[in-house]
Amino acid sequence: MSLxxxxxxxxxxxxxxxxxxxxECCGVILGPxxxxxxxxxxxxINAAHSPTFYEFDPKxxxxxxxxxxxxDEEIVVIYHSHTETEARPSRTDIAYAGExxxxxxxxxxxKEIAPATEFRSFRIIDGVVTEEEVSITE
Amino acid sequence: MxxxxxxxxxxxxxxxxxxxxxxxxxxxxxxxxxxxxxxAGLGERLLENGALRRFINIYINDEDVRFLGGLExxxxxxxxxxxxxxxxxxxxQAF
Numbered sequence: 001m002s003l004x005x006x007x008x009x010x011x012x013x014x015x016x017x018x019x020x021x022x023x024e025c026c027g028v029i030l031g032p033x034x035x036x037x038x039x040x041x042x043x044x045i046n047a048a049h050s051p052t053f054y055e056f057d058p059k060x061x062x063x064x065x066x067x068x069x070x071x072d073e074e075i076v077v078i079y080h081s082h083t084e085t086e087a088r089p090s091r092t093d094i095a096y097a098g099e100x101x102x103x104x105x106x107x108x109x110x111k112e113i114a115p116a117t118e119f120r121s122f123r124i125i126d127g128v129v130t131e132e133e134v135s136i137t138e
Numbered sequence: 139m140x141x142x143x144x145x146x147x148x149x150x151x152x153x154x155x156x157x158x159x160x161x162x163x164x165x166x167x168x169x170x171x172x173x174x175x176x177x178a179g180l181g182e183r184l185l186e187n188g189a190l191r192r193f194i195n196i197y198i199n200d201e202d203v204r205f206l207g208g209l210e211x212x213x214x215x216x217x218x219x220x221x222x223x224x225x226x227x228x229x230x231q232a233f
Contacts, residue, residue: 055226061225090229092226093227096225
């Protein structure tokens, strides 16, 4: 298990995370069905507007799934930022994880590690978290 | 009376991998009972102590049922119901 993702997308997610600080940012990367290839970055609004919680607005969520269906795509990556803590899934993240096929990406821009950042990817299936390797293509 | 219900990936193990199933009921609550009688265990994934689970969104004809009448929302022939897992989380450990 691993995630292969372009440097451009990694940078865009980190930039979004900084722009929306102190709130958590979130979004998805879509790709053609069955290819496990993240191709189309789609930042989403954090309807919770919170530094400790994120949630897609229910209307945006439905629109997203319709769009994905219409374009024969799937949600390859679901990402969000942790602004003050490590980039690994919290109990809340695990409780909510509802896409067994997706890579759950977490980024952290917490001050202790600045200017470095963390960008990590996990599978969350039936409450079991498995970290996977991230290959960034230039 | 037949209502089309779209099932998200995470719940498809209950519906033998079908993306869409048919069920009947004059309210959302009755529809969920019918779904559970056809696909054992599905009801429990949607409800907790008789209320809609926080992690699940249900839409009737594109409207979130939380903004309609919740579980008591009436249904009519031809309505379409979509079930989606909420996409949410966060660094808070308060769970």
